[in-house]
Structures are given as structure tokens and as C-alpha cells.
Amino acid sequence: MSADGIREIGVGMLGYAFMGKAHSNGFRKIGYMTWPPPLRPKLVAIAGRDEAAVSEAADRYGFERWTTSWEDIIADPAIELFDNLGPNALHAEPTILAAEAGKHVVCEKPLGRTADESFEIWQRVAATGVKHLCAFNYRFVPAVRLAREMIEAGELGEIRHFRGRYLQDWGDDPSLDTWRFHPSEAGSGALGDLGAHVIDLARFLVGDISTVSALVHTFLPGRQVDDAIEAAVEFEVGAIGTIEATRLALGHRNAFQWEINGSKGSLMFDMERLNELQVFRNDGDRARGFKTVLVSETNHPWWEYWWPPGHIVGWGETFVHELHHFLAAIANDTDVAPYGATFEDGYRAAEVCDAIVRSSASGKREAISYR
Amino acid sequence: MSADGIREIGVGMLGYAFMGKAHSNGFRKIGYMTWPPPLRPKLVAIAGRDEAAVSEAADRYGFERWTTSWEDIIADPAIELFDNLGPNALHAEPTILAAEAGKHVVCEKPLGRTADESFEIWQRVAATGVKHLCAFNYRFVPAVRLAREMIEAGELGEIRHFRGRYLQDWGDDPSLDTWRFHPSEAGSGALGDLGAHVIDLARFLVGDISTVSALVHTFLPGRQVDDAIEAAVEFEVGAIGTIEATRLALGHRNAFQWEINGSKGSLMFDMERLNELQVFRNDGDRARGFKTVLVSETNHPWWEYWWPPGHIVGWGETFVHELHHFLAAIANDTDVAPYGATFEDGYRAAEVCDAIVRSSASGKREAISYR
Amino acid sequence: MSADGIREIGVGMLGYAFMGKAHSNGFRKIGYMTWPPPLRPKLVAIAGRDEAAVSEAADRYGFERWTTSWEDIIADPAIELFDNLGPNALHAEPTILAAEAGKHVVCEKPLGRTADESFEIWQRVAATGVKHLCAFNYRFVPAVRLAREMIEAGELGEIRHFRGRYLQDWGDDPSLDTWRFHPSEAGSGALGDLGAHVIDLARFLVGDISTVSALVHTFLPGRQVDDAIEAAVEFEVGAIGTIEATRLALGHRNAFQWEINGSKGSLMFDMERLNELQVFRNDGDRARGFKTVLVSETNHPWWEYWWPPGHIVGWGETFVHELHHFLAAIANDTDVAPYGATFEDGYRAAEVCDAIVRSSASGKREAISYR
Amino acid sequence: MSADGIREIGVGMLGYAFMGKAHSNGFRKIGYMTWPPPLRPKLVAIAGRDEAAVSEAADRYGFERWTTSWEDIIADPAIELFDNLGPNALHAEPTILAAEAGKHVVCEKPLGRTADESFEIWQRVAATGVKHLCAFNYRFVPAVRLAREMIEAGELGEIRHFRGRYLQDWGDDPSLDTWRFHPSEAGSGALGDLGAHVIDLARFLVGDISTVSALVHTFLPGRQVDDAIEAAVEFEVGAIGTIEATRLALGHRNAFQWEINGSKGSLMFDMERLNELQVFRNDGDRARGFKTVLVSETNHPWWEYWWPPGHIVGWGETFVHELHHFLAAIANDTDVAPYGATFEDGYRAAEVCDAIVRSSASGKREAISYR
Numbered sequence A, B, C, D: 001m002s003a004d005g006i007r008e009i010g011v012g013m014l015g016y017a018f019m020g021k022a023h024s025n026g027f028r029k030i031g032y033m034t035w036p037p038p039l040r041p042k043l044v045a046i047a048g049r050d051e052a053a054v055s056e057a058a059d060r061y062g063f064e065r066w067t068t069s070w071e072d073i074i075a076d077p078a079i080e081l082f083d084n085l086g087p088n089a090l091h092a093e094p095t096i097l098a099a100e101a102g103k104h105v106v107c108e109k110p111l112g113r114t115a116d117e118s119f120e121i122w123q124r125v126a127a128t129g130v131k132h133l134c135a136f137n138y139r140f141v142p143a144v145r146l147a148r149e150m151i152e153a154g155e156l157g158e159i160r161h162f163r164g165r166y167l168q169d170w171g172d173d174p175s176l177d178t179w180r181f182h183p184s185e186a187g188s189g190a191l192g193d194l195g196a197h198v199i200d201l202a203r204f205l206v207g208d209i210s211t212v213s214a215l216v217h218t219f220l221p222g223r224q225v226d227d228a229i230e231a232a233v234e235f236e237v238g239a240i241g242t243i244e245a246t247r248l249a250l251g252h253r254n255a256f257q258w259e260i261n262g263s264k265g266s267l268m269f270d271m272e273r274l275n276e277l278q279v280f281r282n283d284g285d286r287a288r289g290f291k292t293v294l295v296s297e298t299n300h301p302w303w304e305y306w307w308p309p310g311h312i313v314g315w316g317e318t319f320v321h322e323l324h325h326f327l328a329a330i331a332n333d334t335d336v337a338p339y340g341a342t343f344e345d346g347y348r349a350a351e352v353c354d355a356i357v358r359s360s361a362s363g364k365r366e367a368i369s370y371r
Helices: A018-033 A051-061 A070-075 A092-100 A115-126 A142-152 A190-205 A317-332 A343-362 B018-033 B051-061 B070-075 B092-100 B115-126 B142-152 B190-205 B317-332 B343-362 C018-033 C051-061 C070-075 C092-100 C115-126 C142-152 C190-205 C317-332 C343-362 D018-033 D051-061 D070-075 D092-100 D115-126 D142-152 D190-205 D317-332 D343-362
Strands: A008-014 A040-047 A065-067 A081-084 A104-107 A132-134 A159-167 A209-217 A228-235 A240-246 A255-262 A265-270 A276-281 A289-294 B008-014 B040-047 B065-067 B081-084 B104-107 B132-134 B159-167 B209-217 B228-235 B240-246 B255-262 B265-270 B276-281 B289-294 C008-014 C040-047 C065-067 C081-084 C104-107 C132-134 C159-167 C209-217 C228-235 C240-246 C255-262 C265-270 C276-281 C289-294 D008-014 D040-047 D065-067 D081-084 D104-107 D132-134 D159-167 D209-217 D228-235 D240-246 D255-262 D265-270 D276-281 D289-294
Touching: A008 A018, A008 A070, A018 A040, A018 A051, A018 A317, A018 D018, A040 A051, A040 A070, A051 A065, A065 A070, A070 A092, A081 A092, A092 A104, A092 A115, A104 A317, A115 A132, A115 A343, A132 A317, A132 A343, A142 A190, A142 A255, A142 A265, A142 A276, A159 A190, A159 A228, A159 B240, A190 A209, A190 A228, A190 A240, A190 A255, A190 A343, A209 A343, A209 B209, A209 B228, A228 A343, A228 B209, A228 B240, A240 B159, A240 B228, A240 B240, B008 B018, B008 B070, B018 B040, B018 B051, B018 B317, B018 C018, B040 B051, B040 B070, B051 B065, B065 B070, B070 B092, B081 B092, B092 B104, B092 B115, B104 B317, B115 B132, B115 B343, B132 B317, B132 B343, B142 B190, B142 B255, B142 B265, B142 B276, B159 B190, B159 B228, B190 B209, B190 B228, B190 B240, B190 B255, B190 B343, B209 B343, B228 B343, C008 C018, C008 C070, C018 C040, C018 C051, C018 C317, C040 C051, C040 C070, C051 C065, C065 C070, C070 C092, C081 C092, C092 C104, C092 C115, C104 C317, C115 C132, C115 C343, C132 C317, C132 C343, C142 C190, C142 C255, C142 C265, C142 C276, C159 C190, C159 C228, C159 D240, C190 C209, C190 C228, C190 C240, C190 C255, C190 C343, C209 C343, C209 D209, C209 D228, C228 C343, C228 D209, C228 D240, C240 D159, C240 D228, C240 D240, D008 D018, D008 D070, D018 D040, D018 D051, D018 D317, D040 D051, D040 D070, D051 D065, D065 D070, D070 D092, D081 D092, D081 D317, D092 D104, D092 D115, D104 D317, D115 D132, D115 D343, D132 D317, D132 D343, D142 D190, D142 D255, D142 D265, D142 D276, D159 D190, D159 D228, D190 D209, D190 D228, D190 D240, D190 D255, D190 D343, D209 D343, D228 D343
Parallel strands: A008 A040, A008 A081, A040 A065, A081 A104, A104 A132, A159 A240, B008 B040, B008 B081, B040 B065, B081 B104, B104 B132, B159 B240, C008 C040, C008 C081, C040 C065, C081 C104, C104 C132, C159 C240, D008 D040, D008 D081, D040 D065, D081 D104, D104 D132, D159 D240
Antiparallel strands: A159 A255, A209 A228, A228 A240, A228 B228, A255 A265, A265 A276, A276 A289, A289 C289, B159 B255, B209 B228, B228 B240, B255 B265, B265 B276, B276 B289, B289 D289, C159 C255, C209 C228, C228 C240, C228 D228, C255 C265, C265 C276, C276 C289, D159 D255, D209 D228, D228 D240, D255 D265, D265 D276, D276 D289
16 A cells, blocks of 8 residues: 555556557556546556567556566466456466456456357356456447446437447558457457457447347458458347448548437447537427537546546547446455446357357358357 | 420329429429420329329429329320329339330339339330339439449449448337338338338449348337338448348438448448538548548539539439439430439349348348349 | 419519529429419519520520510519519619519629618618518528527527638639629629628627628739638627638638527537538536537428428528518518518628728728618 | 666646646656657656645655645756646746746746736746747647648648637636636636637647737626637738637537638648548549548657557647657757747737737737737
8 A cells, every 4th residue: 555545456467569558558547547546556567478579568668577478477466457468369368367366357358269268268257256357448438438327317218229330441451460360369350359349339238139140251362350240130128230340441440330229319429539429319309409419528427537528538548447447346346347348248249249150151140148 | 395496295193292292393493404404394294092182282383284093194195204103002003004005104112012013013114115213313312423423433442341221210109100101002111111222222332232131120019011120231242231221210310321331442421411422532641531522513413403512402303313314314215224223223122122021031141133 | 363373473583694593493493392382473584684695594494585684674564573683783773773663672692882882772672662682592591590590589598609601612713704703793702792691690690790800801813802801790789709701711612601609509500511500508418519400390490391301402492482481571561571681681781891891991990880 | 867768857847737637647648658758757846835735636646746835846956847837827937937947847828928928938938048838739739730731741832711719618607716717817818718729829830920800808797807809810921810719609618620721722620529630632533522531640640659540549648749749859959849839939829819909909900019
């Protein structure tokens, strides 16, 4: 505990690239933007395969030490929270072992490469009693959380439609090569990378999906993972809609767009304008239309931590909110669910991903069942 | 022929409600907005079931006479063009008989209530040699035609995705009753009314659809036609995407939205802003983004007939363009296809509609085959 | 009177170009779109300088005869309404003489080339007792009228700001030559052409302007009229704001944009999306923002005459609404004001235009006083 | 110097509220987001009037110590950079003394309460030879910098128009009381708070302003500073336009909007969508319109420090960029100008503010002259 009575928590991280930067920034900002923080993150150690890169990352982000062996992280008793940002193939083993070593665990999405692997991770980790979070960070966009709160409060009425699509365009280059294009490391392409986000928000906002009628497609010759998926879906609550993800939608860099129609109103969202929520209320006003709500009011989610209304936040802040939520769950021994995604949510998203693959292969509408 | 050498063409119409107003306005404006007109429409007679209403419509729109018997229209030798705007159940017989009486025929969409009926109409009419147009008027939105021209010119490259959805919200009222809710008259609900438009533009812009994996759903208790459809689709050219239509998307009055992604660029459109086309070109410009193109330049489709650039047109003008195209085809004996929809296009859209119904029932991806 | 009891009114027109097309289309559509029409326009005669052009216009728009002498129009007893669309220099004499001949008169804006000339036209015409309309057609955009109704009903509270700008970009071509660039014919450039529209809507929505602090500027070498004006303005009700007009705003074709802020709410508008009104209500809703209102509901201005909600209208329809309003005033002997602009409004706008010119020359804030 | 060879710089701060949070966040993030940082900020001491508040701020943001006496900061040799975020009345003395003590100085805008005071600060500080920055942070929005680069490269041609307005709405509450409403502490209201930002970007993007024709107005009874200003302005390069600022534009939280029209293209911007720049190029493309450019490409300003394209940044990051720029100027002994605002820029903005006040009082167009 520091002088001001705020307890510290030792953090160990696996991975230092894009997600390493995003999570490190999240942990660092919690300490002063969310005041007082539930716990003060202490960046103890970071692990990665490339010695030069991981040592620079440690210096850059302020970790006390670095290692090329993730087992070192797990063995370190000063680390109470293990944050796994490695390639998808490296999610299962380190995460499970860390939990079994008594550390709270965060794991990037998708949880596993398949529903089977995800189930295994969830079950093994849940059995240990530690807190677990699958880093579906888009639940922590203020506009998305506001949408959830409005739906929970019944402001949309009965939900009829969800249409979600995650459109990016960086995939249209045959010379690209990252672990994201290797099935053994990534499991899938746009499906697990982008589609899983759509599935998670669909579940977060509308509830579980009951069936999918889907297509999984690879456009670029020689590419070994999917470039795009399309699905018509049914929800357990009776809503119907679509789930789409692609890396080949030229002009869209990070357009995770969704729309929900209910019997009392509708909501629309686009991640490229993540501070805005479009809200329609069927309230009989002669001036009828969607409101462009800038989600930055003092009574909006997480806004107490930021700036005066209208001074927008960036994509990076979603990690501040997410990791803050997880630290609060640890500090107060409260549930990560339902506002944070647990490993159960990671598993459930994986079941939908698997069903999309099955449906594409079978040509049939596939029902989703959970173990 | 009138004094100025512009030949007249006698027009007979069946139907006087929403579409009667739209088509009458179209015919009347052709005579002076598109100058010189290919033919000058002469409104000879209008038919409808309700004597008071049809007589008022004749007075209002300037028809020389009215009748409660559509057979009168067909029997009148002064009528060279028969425009069928009746309920869907009244499409087949009058249209076929008019064509067999040597009249050129326009029929509102959907052509028939099923693919079988549509095929029959097409075949019988095609056999007579008259010109035929299935009134998919959205091909005649300037922005849609500009999109088609850009795609034809190769400006989008290879097409990867089409996402089309037609969102309206007037259906959420259980007390509503029009012929559109009676299966015998309408055939289907949102599917034939809205979905058929999406299918036609998908075909117009991307090409024929090869498979559908679809859901057809009715939300309102007691409603006898579908409220909404969802489909994941494959195109013959290899593109994949979605087709959606609903009458229960609160906040959207006439939001026929579509997006196309190709290997060189993308296009987006929304009928509620029908004068605009969003255009993305992957041209390496550091200023990278979608252009909001106001389709009103002197070198844009049909703009020679209208106002200076920036002075937008309305939804009603699509009928001016469409009927002008049909009159030009008659005057010059040119093909209605490919820019206008023929009865073959009406039939092909109906095959896709039928496949959507089949897929929803079978739970399988259904291939579309044409006779 | 025709067979259906709708009285006809003989119309004579001076001018056949852009505005001739717009007004002719307006008169023709009134007869069937606004049903039943207050009077049925009968296009008796059209006058213009170029014999070939005016004879073609008569044939095209359906006038019974044409003439190269506007005096013929005024002498014709079958003409009860004189519509003056000539160059600004030709507004005064024909309009006054027509009124003195007992005809109701419409005159395009600006009414005169100066406040003096406008005052003379107004006074001479008002003295005759005929109905008079200065064709500020933008009062007849449904969204503009809805704005006026909301303000009148107090929905905005006390008005603090009006910001209006009319941005076009066709002026950036030194080779262009039309009467609009000749001071003797046009009086002014962007000021009378575009600025007058801004001034009229400012007056229509907020009330009379009390002072202007202005700049009038010509950018293109050799151009004899102004290209742009800028003004900081005060209103009699205490609001302050800006009035701007330019023909050199590249990228804007017809962007007549205005915003009004009151103590209870705000409104925003852009003529390039003329079917939309942006509405902000300070009502305490947690979902706070501007609504994009598609002004096409059955309870919106003039919408009873058009299509189902969401099926938008075009720029040309403003003339249908405006001329319908004038015909109704004639038919029922009701006032053209306050929803239509009278010649008094034309004169008052001219006083503001003159004050802008004075302020630019004097370098002083100029008060506007009315005779 | 730390182990990695990155030199540290001791920072002392005056003020701990809104701006204290923004600048502290800026300094903290420079150390790991902009890698390698030009200097590594070491937060040495923070000063403020309220002991409880300033001590908490020190703990929260990680300052080594705190004080209620700004003189302590200036006396501390470990502090090489003094960052003045106090009320406007506290800008002059501490800033000047800090510079005279050899510290580099940052001062929030407006630099002084008047042009005289601003000139004094600039002259006294410039004489010392330290680096100085007036914290007009909006120069450091990526879209604003991209705009500057495009204009410098001639992509807009000759500039004709600048229209800038800063619209907020929090001022419409008579019960509000902060130092911002006290003339002795703030100098002015919307003028210095918001108008100064508009003036600075006008100068940054178009160049110096030569005349203003302005209104300064207070709407709320009893309020002692202005609520809003309006000005028609001329630029030295020949452009004309408007500058507006208000705290009473309901519905706008932080809408700092500007538009620039040149002879080759136009740009538009809105701070509420600060990741976007609207770009129009008059390049003859048939698809003519403004592009919505998401300023987040790898070749866009500062984007090397952030996320993949499309993952937007927030308002707070402007301070990261700004303070990074200042640290680089210190580290490399390069000029703060022209991309950063120096105290000369602070003074020049103040001259325009003073001219606006003079013009409002005199009723005359006021020329701006610099000492």
C-alpha cells in the first residue's frame, strides 16, 4: 500500500505490440484519470519472444523487468494479475497456468481458437476462483454502455432487430504477413478478429444468439484464413438480424457499426465516431428523428473521469474503462459480469464463431447450444 | 402528332392511389421537363374499383375518361401503353391481356406474387413483342444510375461485398389494414414490397444472386404476411453480402441503404438522402475518405432535365426518369434493358424472393436457378 | 370555371429561363398535386426577348401563346396574374404596370436593385389593392416552415443567435458572362442573388435586423459585381449573428445553411439537404443531441400533398408551395403575409442589402431604418 | 539522464483543475506514447491556492511535491519548465519571473487579459532567451495540422474565405460562478476563452487578420463578462470571413467549427468530430464532393505515436502533441514557431481580441496593428 492508502496490484503482461501498448496505456492512466483508483497498477514484468523488443517495451511502458519466458511471469509472486495479449495460440496454456497459480487473469479475444479450447480455458480458470476477463473492450465504449443501460431500462421496448458489421480494409494486400494470417496461431481470420467483437456486442446488447445461417469466405488467393463472414441470425429473445465482418471493405478503417430496432425506439453506432450514439425515441414528437448524442455528459458512463462535455475521448480509453472495471472487481470482490466479459462470455462467443463455420460448411442453419 | 412534331402516345392506367399519383405525375412532367420528350403522353383513361375515387383521380390527373372496368382500358385502341398499378393479385391477367392486345406494358413490382406467376407474365408478354417494364423505379435515382455507370466502367474493380437493407417503420401498428397485409392480394409482406427492391438493385449493380441463407419473420400477432426478412447471399461474380428488409425499424421512414465494396473502391447510398452518393476511391490520396457526392452535376444522369447543380430533386422524379426511359424505348424501338427493369428482371427478382421463403422454411442455403 | 367547379386563373409570365421553368412547373403541378387546388392556373401567355426561345418555352410549358413584348401580357384581360421573372432591371416597370392594370403580381427577388426602387415598386403596387408576392421561395421549404412554426409556438424560447450563409461555387470562372454580372441589370452580385435570401429567412424566422457591420468584396479581376458579402448583424429582438453569401465557396453548390439558437433549443438547416431539419430541445433527456428530422410526416407543412413519410421532395417543389399559397390568397382574399413574402418584405430585404453596401463603404455599423 | 539515455526535464506547474489534469496527462503520456520522447518529463512540483486540492493533485498526477506558493516553483532549480495554468490574472507575473529565472515557460491562453498585458509578457520573456509556448492546443489536433500542411503545400490555392465559430452552451445558467465570469480574473468571457482559439487558428491557417467589424454582447442579466462575440473580418492575404464565439448555443458542447475556401479547394472541421477533416478538391472528378477524411493514417500528423488507422484519438491527446513539440524544441534548440504558438502569437491574438472590443464600442471597422 502506498502512502495515500491506495493498494497496489502487481501486473504481469504477455505481449508488447499493439495490444501491449493499449493495455499498458490503460493501466498507467487508471492511476490518475480514475481517481481514486480501486487499485494502483504496478507494472512488474512483461514477457515476449523478441528480446530487443520486449526490453524496449519494458523501458517504454515502465515495467520493472522483462523476460522472454512467460513462465517467469507466472512464477513471480509479486504479480497478482496476468494480462495475456499473445497470439491466439498462446491464450490457453499461460492463462490457465496463471490462474492456477492464483493470479487474476485477463485474456485478449478471441479467448481460444475454437469453442472447445475456449471452454477448456473457461472451465479450468473458473475452477480456480480467480477473477477473469475476456478483453472485449468495446463493451467499455461510453456510447455502448449507455446503449446497454437504455436497453436494460426498457427504453427500446421489445427488440426486433440487430444488425452488426465490422468493416476494415487493411486485408487487401496479398503480401501482408502477420500471425493473424496463420491458422495455427490465429485460428481464424476476420471471424475471430472482428466477427467475435460483433458477436460479443450482439450478446451484450440483445442476448444470446440461437441460430446462424452463414457464409465464411476467403477472397485473396493463397490466404489461409477467412477474409469475411456473413450471417443471418436469430436471437433467443426473438429478434432477427445480421452479423458481418470483413477485412476488405475499402474506405472503412475501423467501422464497427451496429443498429438495434425495438418496439419503442432504435439505436445506431459507428466505432469510427465512437463518442456518438444515434437515438430514436418513438415519443410522438412532431420533430421526429434520430438524435446524434455526443456521449460526454456528466451523467454518461465513465464521464466523471474525463473532461467537460463535448471534449471527446479516443479509442484507447476503452482499455482504461475495462481494466478499471476489472481492478474494481478484484478490489471489491464483485462480479466481472455482466458489464465486463468473463471467460464464459469468451466461450459463448466462440460457440457462435464455430456455428458460423459449421453453417458455412454444411449449408444449413445451425443452432447454438452451450455446454 | 401535335403541332410541334412530337408524337403523342395514349396511356391507360389501372390504379389511382399512391402509385397512380406517382406515375401520373411522371407522365405529366415528361412533357415539359425532359425536352423534347421522346413521346408526349396523353392520359386517355384510368380504371379503378371505386367509382367516386377513380372519377376524382381522372379529373385530378387529367385523364380524358375513367372506368371501373380495366377491360375497358384494354379494349380501347387509343391506348398504346398500359400501366398496371393495381394490387399484386391484379398484375397478371390485365398485363398479359393488354400486351396481347398490342399495348406496351408497365407493371408495378413485384411482377407476380410468386416466381411461377412472374414467369408466366414474362413469357406471355414477351411472346407478343411489346415493350415491357417492371417498375423498379430505384434504378432511376440519379445516384443509383451513377453508381451503375461507375461499376460498369470498372471504377470499383472486382466486387467483394453488397449489403442492402430497406428499412421502414410504418408496420408497427396491429390495427393497420391494407391489401398489403392480405396474402392473397399481396403475396408477401416486406419481402415483395421492400425486399424485392433490394434484390433488384443488388442484381442491377452487382449481378445475379446464386444462393440465399435466409429468415422470414412475422412479429405482430395476427399479421398474415412477413414483417421482415434477413438473408446472407452469394453472387455469381463471387461477391458475398446481406439482403434485409423490414417494416419495423423505428426511426427509418424510407431508408433503402446499400453499400458495395470492390477491390478499387466503395459506394454507399441511402434513399432518405437520395441525391447523395458516398464514393471511396483507393487512389493513394493522403486525404483518404468517402466523398459525399451531391449527384446534381450537369454530367450526371438526367441532370440535363433539371436545375442548376445543388438544387436537389425528390423521390417523385424517379418516375419521370423511368417512364421517360420507357417512352424512349418505344419511340426508338430500343431495349428497355439493361438500364430499365424488364419483366425478365421482375421474374428473376421473384426467383430470389421464392428462394428466401424456401430457405427460411428448409433451414438450408438455397441455390437460385432460372428457367 | 371548369366542369369540376374549380375556378381557373389566367397566368402571364415574363421570362422563360431557369425561373421560367421553375414557376411553370410550379403552376402545372398545383393543378393535381395540391388537390383540390384553390384556383386552377391557366397558362395564357409568356413573354421574352428571344423569339425562338420564348416560342419554344410556350410550346414546352403549355402556354397558349407567346410574345416578345411584355406590354402584350399586361394588356391581355384574360391574364389575372402576372409573374415577373425577368432580370432585376426589368422588375419595376412591368410589375407596377401589371398591378395598375388590376393583375395580381408575383416578382422574383430581389424586388428592385436598390431599396429606393424596391420601395417604389411596393408603394405603387400596394396602392392598387392587388395581391403581391416577392418570390422568396425558401420560405416554402417544408423544413423552413416547420422551423417558423416551432419558433412561433415558443419552442426555442428567446432567440440569441442567427447564423446564415449562402454558399455557392459557380462564380470562380472569369469567362462567365450572364446578366447576373452586369450591375445595370442585376444591381449587385452575391448580395442580391444569395444574400437577399439569407436576409429574408433571417427576417422570417427571427425578425427585423437593426444593424449591420459588413464587408462587400469582389475577388475576380474585372468582375463588376460583388462575389461575396460578410456581415455581423443585430436583430430588433436582441439576437446577434452573421449573414454571409458567396459565389466562391468551392464544394458547395447550393448550401444555404442557417442555425438559430434560443434559450430553449436550437435549429440547423442546409438547403442541400432541404428535407431535413436539425432540432435540439433542452429537455433534460440523458440522450442529449440534435435530432435529424426528415420533414415528411403527415403533420408537417404541405406534406398532405405529397408522398408517404420518408419519400423526399425536391427543390422545385418550393415553387408549388409558394404559388399555391398565392393562389389561395387570391381565391380566398386572404393575406399573403406573414407566411409568404409580400413586396413590403422585398423592400425590407432591400434596405438591409443597401445597409450592407453602406457599411462596407463607410466602415461603420449601419442602422437600418424603414420608411 | 536515465539509464536508457533519455534526458529528464523537471516540470513545475501552477494550477491543478481542468487544465492541470489535461497538461499532467500530456506530460505523463509523452514518456511512453511518443517513443523515444525528446525529453522525459519529471513532475517535480505543483502549486495552487487550495492546500487540500493541490496536495491531492500532486498525489494523483505524480508530482514529487506540492506548494501553495508559486514562488516556490520559480525558486526551485530542479524545475526547468514552468507550466502556467492559473486564472488569466495570474499569467503575467509568474510567467515572467519563471522565464527570468531561466525556465522554459508554457502559459495557457489567453496570454494576458489585454493586448498590453500580453505584449509585456511576450517582450519580457523573449528577452530572456527561454523557449515559450502559448497553449493554443488546437494547433495540435491532427486534422488541424493536416489542414495547415495542405494549405502550405498550396493544395487550396489562394484563400478566399475563413469562417470560424466556437459554439458552447454551458453559459446559460445565471447561477454559475467561476473565475471565468469575473472580469478582473478572466479579462473577458467568451471572447478570451473561445474567441481567442478561433483567432489563433484563423492566423495559423490563413494568416494575420487586418480588420474586424464586431459585436460583443452579454445576454444574461448581471453577468459581467461577454457571452458572445460576432465579427466580420478581413485577412492580410485578402480573404474575408467571420469569427464567432458564444457560450449560449444550445446543443453544442464544444463545437469549434471552421471552414476555409480557396481557389483550388476547401476544408471543413468540427472539434466535436476532431478526428475528421472534410476535404474538397476541385479536380474535375465526376464524383465531386467533400471527403470525410478520418485523420488517422500512418502518414498523418502524429499518427506514428498512436494506433492503427481508424482507431481514433481524444481531445486530451492534443496536449500530448503540444507538449511533445515544446520538449522537442527544448531538446533540440529548435523554434517553437510556426507550428506551435509562441508568446508572440499569444500577443497577436490579444490584439485582435482588443480590436473586437474596440469595434463593438466604436461601431467602426477597426484595423489591427502590431507593435
